[in-house]
Amino acid sequence: MSDQGIKSRPTYAPLAPDPSGRHHLLVVEAAEVPAEALAEGISPSAFEVWTVARRSAVPSVPAMEEAPGSVATFRSVTHLFSALEERLARETMGLRLYAAGAEPFLWDVWGRAQKAGLSRQETAFAEAGPKARRVYCVHCRTMSEGITTSIFTCPGCGASLFVRDHFSRRLAAFMAVQVDAEVPGEVPDAEELYA
Amino acid sequence: MTVQFKPAETFRDTFTYKKSPEDLLRFPFPFPEDSYMYSVNIEPHVRGGPTAAFQAQFDVDEHYIAECKERARVLAEDPKRCQVLPHMLTAEWDSLEMIMENLAADYPEHFTLSKDGDAWTWVNRPLGIQQSFIFGKAETLPCGPFEYITRQAQGDFTLQDQREDNLFVDGGMVTTQADWSLEFDIGMSFQEWHGPVPLAHEKGVFDRALKYLLRLQYGQPVRRLNWTMTVNPRLDTSPENYPVWGPDKASVTPENVAEKVHLRVELQTLYRLPRSNAILFGIRCYLTSVADIAKVPKWRRRLHRVLRDLHPDIATYKGIPRYQQMVVDYLAPLDDGSATSPGIAPDIEKIEA
Numbered sequence: 311m312s313d314q315g316i317k318s319r320p321t322y323a324p325l326a327p328d329p330s331g332r333h334h335l336l337v338v339e340a341a342e343v344p345a346e347a348l349a350e351g352i353s354p355s356a357f358e359v360w361t362v363a364r365r366s367a368v369p370s371v372p373a374m375e376e377a378p379g380s381v382a383t384f385r386s387v388t389h390l391f392s393a394l395e396e397r398l399a400r401e402t403m404g405l406r407l408y409a410a411g412a413e414p415f416l417w418d419v420w421g422r423a424q425k426a427g428l429s430r431q432e433t434a435f436a437e438a439g440p441k442a443r444r445v446y447c448v449h450c451r452t453m454s455e456g457i458t459t460s461i462f463t464c465p466g467c468g469a470s471l472f473v474r475d476h477f478s479r480r481l482a483a484f485m486a487v488q489v490d491a492e493v494p495g496e497v498p499d500a501e502e503l504y505a
Numbered sequence: 506m507t508v509q510f511k512p513a514e515t516f517r518d519t520f521t522y523k524k525s526p527e528d529l530l531r532f533p534f535p536f537p538e539d540s541y542m543y544s545v546n547i548e549p550h551v552r553g554g555p556t557a558a559f560q561a562q563f564d565v566d567e568h569y570i571a572e573c574k575e576r577a578r579v580l581a582e583d584p585k586r587c588q589v590l591p592h593m594l595t596a597e598w599d600s601l602e603m604i605m606e607n608l609a610a611d612y613p614e615h616f617t618l619s620k621d622g623d624a625w626t627w628v629n630r631p632l633g634i635q636q637s638f639i640f641g642k643a644e645t646l647p648c649g650p651f652e653y654i655t656r657q658a659q660g661d662f663t664l665q666d667q668r669e670d671n672l673f674v675d676g677g678m679v680t681t682q683a684d685w686s687l688e689f690d691i692g693m694s695f696q697e698w699h700g701p702v703p704l705a706h707e708k709g710v711f712d713r714a715l716k717y718l719l720r721l722q723y724g725q726p727v728r729r730l731n732w733t734m735t736v737n738p739r740l741d742t743s744p745e746n747y748p749v750w751g752p753d754k755a756s757v758t759p760e761n762v763a764e765k766v767h768l769r770v771e772l773q774t775l776y777r778l779p780r781s782n783a784i785l786f787g788i789r790c791y792l793t794s795v796a797d798i799a800k801v802p803k804w805r806r807r808l809h810r811v812l813r814d815l816h817p818d819i820a821t822y823k824g825i826p827r828y829q830q831m832v833v834d835y836l837a838p839l840d841d842g843s844a845t846s847p848g849i850a851p852d853i854e855k856i857e858a
Contacts, residue, residue: 315703316700317697318696318700475700476700479692479693485686488747488751492751
């Protein structure tokens with residue numbers, strides 16, 4: 311049940327700097343680089359690291375110049391993304407972008423990277439933190455955050471949705487389809503799967 | 506014989522879609538043998554073949570006008586069924602040229618393309634369209650070039666960008682699909698897009714198919730047939746509208762199974778495009794009821810055997826277990842057990858009344 315055999319679901323690996331890169335920027339969804347996000351023997355100092363404090367009283371930091379080995383702390387994920395969009399727009403060839411965090415964060419990073427012209431080979435992602443899913447209702451297009459069960463009620467259209475393993479990197483979300491569309495009311499019990 | 510278009514037939518609500526006897530015999534029946542498993546069943550897309558559906562590059566049949574009207578209706582309800590990522594504009598023009606030139610060459614009585622340098626004029630008589638435009642200047646058409654031409658063709662189309670040794674589905678016109686979502690899948694790699702298909706990944710089908718397609722040459726299009734089943738002759742079986750058409754599946758009974766259940770065949774064609782190096786992928790949908798299939802002795806025998814012996818994972822993926830046995834039970838008495846000839850040709854010239 312937890313593996314539906316669908317191959318669009320991304321797989322992740324611990325991070326190490328790509329030797330073909332000129333500069334290595336690592337963005338992290340947490341206040342620290344999670345130890346499990348880095349490959350064995352790799353220290354955070356191999357990267358320019360951006361972290362998120364989730365507090366307001368964090369002094370602003372210069373973030374538009376490449377600063378190997380430095381750590382910049384942002385107040386929120388949104389704050390970090392705002393700076394990342396500006397930074398990527400100023401970058402040139404040779405940047406490698408890394409991200410560590412929960413799956414929706416990783417693919418939100420990818421969306422910004424792609425917009426800035428980076429290819430998949432210029433990015434690498436390590437999953438860390440909760441496994442809850444961001445889920446897209448294919449019927450009404452509502453996004454739901456933090457889904458941990460196989461079946462849930464769409465807050466947009468009220469459908470009982472089954473969460474498929476089919477994943478869109480562009481939407482940074484899994485697809486969900488109405489589970490009782492053929493015989494309304496035939497809804498199996500939800501299972502806790504993605505805590 | 507000139508085809509008689511049936512502009513008023515419908516693919517939803519009243520479901521007045523019907524096949525003439527001639528249209529039934531040109532159906533691209535999908536099973537070349539009495540059993541079915543996934544394979545890389547790709548062959549050159551050359552004119553001529555086992556049925557009349559293969560006589561043209563982009564097949565036009567008696568449902569042409571009605572299918573174009575149904576497409577326009579779906580787009581009015583959900584414009585995101587046609588999307589092309591911005592870097593694919595050259596591929597859009599390539600597609601327009603490819604489809605216009607082939608339609609005009611295959612059906613001069615219906616379509617004419619005249620060119621004076623970049624100043625082109627397109628005439629589509631069945632739809633009553635005459636359009637002059639400048640090739641390469643999108644503002645001279647009423648909508649984007651890919652949308653413009655695929656509104657005038659039967660079947661879905663996608664645009665594959667080739668990069669990083671992979672193909673990415675970076676555009677499409679998808680209104681007659683077998684349960685996949687362009688809005689969800691756009692931008693995906695070849696393997697991601699085919700992610701939900703069971704068994705075939707393990708058999709290496711997609712790796713081999715991708716390798717083959719990366720080497721696809723301009724001027725040497727290829728094709729394959731794919732199939733599923735659909736209750737009622739409904740073209741728009743999108744995941745978006747599944748809550749609307751899903752209940753149809755529970756409406757099949759032993760009494761109505763032959764009229765309700767349709768074999769849904771996709772004639773898939775792949776064209777390398779000349780300027781963009783992208784691939785135009787045509788997914789042309791044909792619907793034939795089990796009752797019509799039963800009018801062709803070879804086809805009814807074979808469909809019975811294929812469905813009776815189908816791998817359960819494939820049946821589940823195609824969404825047919827709810828009524829599969831009813832179709833088998835209907836066809837079983839019509840299968841006399843005699844041998845069938847290899848290939849998909851109907852082996853009869855006329856449908857007996």
